[in-house]
Amino acid sequence: MAPLNSKGPLAGALAGNPDGFAAAKAAGSRIVMVTAYDTWSARLLAESPVDCILVGDSAMMVVHGEKDTLGATPELMAMHTRAVSRGAPGKFIVTDMPFLAARKGEAHALDCAALLLRSGAHAVKIEGAQGHTHVIRHLVESGIPVMGHLGLTPQWVRNLGGFKVQARDAAAAGQLREDASALEQAGAFALVLECIPRGLASEVTSALRIPTIGIGAGAGCDGQVLVFHDLLGLREGTAPKFVRQYADLTAVAVTAVTSWAADVRGGTFPSEAETYHLPPGH
Numbered sequence: 332m333a334p335l336n337s338k339g340p341l342a343g344a345l346a347g348n349p350d351g352f353a354a355a356k357a358a359g360s361r362i363v364m365v366t367a368y369d370t371w372s373a374r375l376l377a378e379s380p381v382d383c384i385l386v387g388d389s390a391m392m393v394v395h396g397e398k399d400t401l402g403a404t405p406e407l408m409a410m411h412t413r414a415v416s417r418g419a420p421g422k423f424i425v426t427d428m429p430f431l432a433a434r435k436g437e438a439h440a441l442d443c444a445a446l447l448l449r450s451g452a453h454a455v456k457i458e459g460a461q462g463h464t465h466v467i468r469h470l471v472e473s474g475i476p477v478m479g480h481l482g483l484t485p486q487w488v489r490n491l492g493g494f495k496v497q498a499r500d501a502a503a504a505g506q507l508r509e510d511a512s513a514l515e516q517a518g519a520f521a522l523v524l525e526c527i528p529r530g531l532a533s534e535v536t537s538a539l540r541i542p543t544i545g546i547g548a549g550a551g552c553d554g555q556v557l558v559f560h561d562l563l564g565l566r567e568g569t570a571p572k573f574v575r576q577y578a579d580l581t582a583v584a585v586t587a588v589t590s591w592a593a594d595v596r597g598g599t600f601p602s603e604a605e606t607y608h609l610p611p612g613h
């Protein structure tokens with residue numbers, strides 16, 4: 332089966348419609364999702380065969396330099412969504428509902444989701460399940476496709492004691508299985524599983540009709556997601572073990588800017604060809 336991207340046969344189905352995700356799982360076609368936060372990264376992804384773009388609230392950490400995602404607001408997520416939508420109009424775009432947006436009742440969640448969909452998202456992603464599955468059901472029944480997210484849910488970082496592998500004991504694993512099933516029943520069309528043991532992720536994947544998309548959850552998921560900047564080496568420090576880096580754009584960028592600085596200091600930039608002149612006769 333061809334991939335779910337805008338160039339494939341499911342492009343029509345994915346133009347604002349998440350049904351292609353279930354179809355991909357049924358056909359055994361792995362779903363490929365990557366984050367983007369701005370028009371340029373979205374343009375690059377539009378040129379690639381990825382199926383789906385996630386405007387993640389990881390933007391707070393990756394492009395705004397914060398230590399967690401809690402500072403994201405509906406307005407900020409809407410701004411990033413508009414930028415991504417301009418760069419990749421043919422891709423299926425999922426945007427994160429920011430911190431607490433699903434915890435203030437159905438009306439508040441609807442307003443936030445409406446803002447994100449009007450900004451160009453085709454679906455929203457909501458972290459966690461307990462205490463807000465009724466909100467997820469209400470959004471779905473209101474025509475808003477919802478992707479779930481369990482395991483390491485960064486909006487709960489203060490409760491989780493940091494960015495750590497989750498569901499390692501039997502009780503937590505049992506809770507995750509229950510939450511996954513509750514999300515499917517509430518109408519979620521797909522589920523991100525972040526940083527959980529591979530065996531648990533595979534088990535949940537087999538138990539659900541909706542596809543799972545893993546990050547740090549092993550190869551048994553129905554798809555994988557990575558942060559664009561991690562994939563391309565635009566990060567500092569040691570990457571988590573689930574990151575595979577395919578390029579070193581940090582080195583490319585630093586080398587390019589260093590060359591330009593040397594040309595400026597050496598007086599070889601700008602050249603005559605890079606300079607405007609008055610028209611002849613002035």
Ligand code: KIV
Nearest residue numbers: 366387388389523556
């Ligand atoms: O915000 C994000 O980038 C995410 C992914 C890591 C799944 O939620």
